[in-house]
Amino acid sequence: MKLVVQIRLLPTPVQAAALEATLRACNEAATWASGVAFAKDVKNNFALHQHTYREIKARWGLGAQAAQRVIKKTCDAYAVLRANLRAGWLGRPGSKRYRRATEKPIAFRAEGAQPYDDRMLSWQTDRRRVSIWTTAGRVKEVAFTASSEQLATLALHRRGESDLVYRDGMWFLNATCEVPEQPLNTDPTDFLGIDLGIVNIATTSDGEVMAGRELNRIRVRERRLRAKLQQKNTPSAKRRLRKRRRKEARRARDINHKIAKHVVAEAWGHLPRRSGSGGAPVAGSPWRT
Secondary structure (H helix, E strand, O other): OEEEEEEEEEOOHHHHHHHHHHHHHHHHHHHHHHHHHHHHOOOOHHHHHHHHHHHHHHHHOOOHHHHHHHHHHHHHHHHHHHHHHHHOOOOOOOOHHHHHHHOOOOOOOOOOOEEEOOOOEEEEHHHOEEEEEEOOEEEEEEEEEOOHHHHHHHHHHEEEEEEEEEEOOEEEEEEEEEOOOOOOOOOOOOOOOEEEOOOEEEEEOOOOEEEOHHHHHHHHHHHHHHHHHHHHOOHHHHHHHHHHOOHHHHHHHHHHHHHHHHHHHHHHOOOOOOOOOOOOOOOOOOOOO
């Protein structure tokens, strides 16, 4: 089972400048390679490599592995686009949205994520340091922070690529980990049913209710605040909007994760069964209203 562990980098100003220059160079190169792929209708890795590899290395000063990662990222973007078109997520052929997606090459944001493999990135998990390739050379001793559980997962199960991400003024590395799956229970003795809803996020078959009223009240409050800030349209209001734009999503994701974790633990019998609670939320639960 593949999991993504996100750790936060803590670079010095000099290290951060090198990382930012690297992201910009890689994404500029990817946008140029995307234009070549679109013009020549060459969107597989091997063929696009022949058309772009040397130019990317010479023009943007990327190393061999970085140039290959840029080409692979470009091909992956077109593969995702084809999958979305086949699935109908971008409308019917000929529609405005469909044409907008297919009539021009894919462009990459200047600070979009960049994949790294083990030849471009090395981990010293016990010291909480990484050594990472940049256009300014190898940057060593870049500090990072992570929880003890994340460190253990990285040390035991990290495999494959990691993505360098810059978001909201912060640097992250998303590391791919291959965690062994738990063996299937082929002879279950009991079952726990789950009913999902809006008023109540989840209700288990033994009567436990995870209410969604508090979460809905937060969403309404955030929506009103966004409307007020957008109406003001001042520089300070725009700064507050940028600061809060992901707050609601993070809160909802956190609550959903805690509910899911609680339900799984309940199903495995790790939590004590309630008796006579009448379906009320468990005391201290994040979804309690």
